[in-house]
Amino acid sequence: MRKNWQIKVFILTVAVTLIACQAVMGPVGDDITIPSPPTHDAEGDGAEMPNTVPPPTEAGDVGESGNPAESCFEGESYHPESELCYRDDGSAEPLFLTMMAGVTDYSDEDFSDAEEVGEEENLVKYTITGNEISAPEYEDVSAELKPLQENGEVHERVWDFFSAVIPQERRDFVSNYLVFTDGKNGTLAAVEQTQTDPYAWMIEIDPEDTADMQDFTFTLIHEYGHLLTLNSEQVKVDEAVFYNPEDDNAYFDAEDNCTTYFTGEGCANSSSYFYLFYDEYWTDIYNEWLDIEMIEDDYAYYDALDEFWAGREDEFVTEYAMTNPGEDIAESWAVFVTHPKPAGNTIAEEKVLFFYQFPELVELRSEIIARAYSRLIRMQ
Numbered sequence: 001m002r003k004n005w006q007i008k009v010f011i012l013t014v015a016v017t018l019i020a021c022q023a024v025m026g027p028v029g030d031d032i033t034i035p036s037p038p039t040h041d042a043e044g045d046g047a048e049m050p051n052t053v054p055p056p057t058e059a060g061d062v063g064e065s066g067n068p069a070e071s072c073f074e075g076e077s078y079h080p081e082s083e084l085c086y087r088d089d090g091s092a093e094p095l096f097l098t099m100m101a102g103v104t105d106y107s108d109e110d111f112s113d114a115e116e117v118g119e120e121e122n123l124v125k126y127t128i129t130g131n132e133i134s135a136p137e138y139e140d141v142s143a144e145l146k147p148l149q150e151n152g153e154v155h156e157r158v159w160d161f162f163s164a165v166i167p168q169e170r171r172d173f174v175s176n177y178l179v180f181t182d183g184k185n186g187t188l189a190a191v192e193q194t195q196t197d198p199y200a201w202m203i204e205i206d207p208e209d210t211a212d213m214q215d216f217t218f219t220l221i222h223e224y225g226h227l228l229t230l231n232s233e234q235v236k237v238d239e240a241v242f243y244n245p246e247d248d249n250a251y252f253d254a255e256d257n258c259t260t261y262f263t264g265e266g267c268a269n270s271s272s273y274f275y276l277f278y279d280e281y282w283t284d285i286y287n288e289w290l291d292i293e294m295i296e297d298d299y300a301y302y303d304a305l306d307e308f309w310a311g312r313e314d315e316f317v318t319e320y321a322m323t324n325p326g327e328d329i330a331e332s333w334a335v336f337v338t339h340p341k342p343a344g345n346t347i348a349e350e351k352v353l354f355f356y357q358f359p360e361l362v363e364l365r366s367e368i369i370a371r372a373y374s375r376l377i378r379m380q
């Protein structure tokens with residue numbers, strides 16, 4: 001493969017940037033039907049706190065008899081392994097899908113406004129053990145960010161939602177939870193390999209963007225889509241790249257030696273979800289897309305992307321999905337989980353139907369739906 005240095009450097013820059021996802025660019029809410037969660041203002045001590053994921057109406061406390069199943073609502077079963085109550089008979093699905101209707105309607109958002117968002121600041125990093133978080137490591141932050149940094153209750157609440165929605169055994173390679181902020185809007189959440197272990201991952205969430213539970217739910221499922229498709233069982237970790245992030249040649253070599261798709265973390269296994277998806281939907285458009293990726297000027301880049309998008313509305317589930325193959329599979333996965341099974345045959349619909357060919361993913365979808373629904377109704 002011929003190497004083009006400038007192109008490669010640019011791609012490298014893009015690829016090693018953490019997978020920041022699902023930016024929330026501007027006010028949402030007008031087009032949102034249900035649910036409309038109560039606005040939570042943590043006042044009390046006078047400190048101005050952001051609106052965040054609301055507290056559940058019940059903390060899952062067990063009844064006086066000590067029987068945890070007593071905290072379950074009608075129709076729910078108690079699941080001791082996760083200590084959660086949720087419906088396991090499929091009855092949550094239509095209710096959840098109704099709640100999530102319209103969540104991917106980003107049509108009025110302009111991604112080129114991204115630069116107006118504040119800088120991302122890391123606040124605190126937790127260690128994940130099972131469903132628990134511990135050992136907070138605090139970053140040095142300005143006085144202005146202290147209240148959010150010290151609001152462990154909000155950090156926990158955000159974590160509790162994610163850990164309840166995604167079954168523990170499906171995220172056992174996620175070892176850290178980073179709380180960061182770039183103010184309201186901007187990036188809601190992201191995932192990346194940890195700094196020290198390429199096989200372990202970190203979930204990163206900005207609590208300031210978590211008040212809209214519909215958006216938050218979609219975004220967490222989207223982030224999990226990255227974890228599902230990029231973990232080391234799916235993608236062979238490239239240690240040379242991970243341990244030598246400044247070494248461009250290591251990256252180029254890894255890319256050149258990969259006959260499937262090089263994700264940045266490594267070479268996708270030939271039977272991985274990522275590669276099967278890429279092979280089916282990206283091989284024909286990849287070069288055209290790559291030409292756009294090489295545009296360095298932001299405005300020219302977004303113009304070219306707009307042009308690429310025009311006429312392709314029925315090939316991607318959202319405009320954001322067009323960003324790159326990784327975002328495309330994550331968005332398609334999130335639509336797979338949060339929307340009814342498509343009945344049509346557009347490419348966008350085929351990308352959602354793609355996931356239905358894997359029984360393990362259909363099963364996981366049902367479980368995520370049941371768990372997410374049980375949490376959402378407790379926040380209304």
Ligand SMILES: [Zn+2]
Pocket residue numbers: 019020021022222223226326327330
């Ligand atoms: Zn993403």
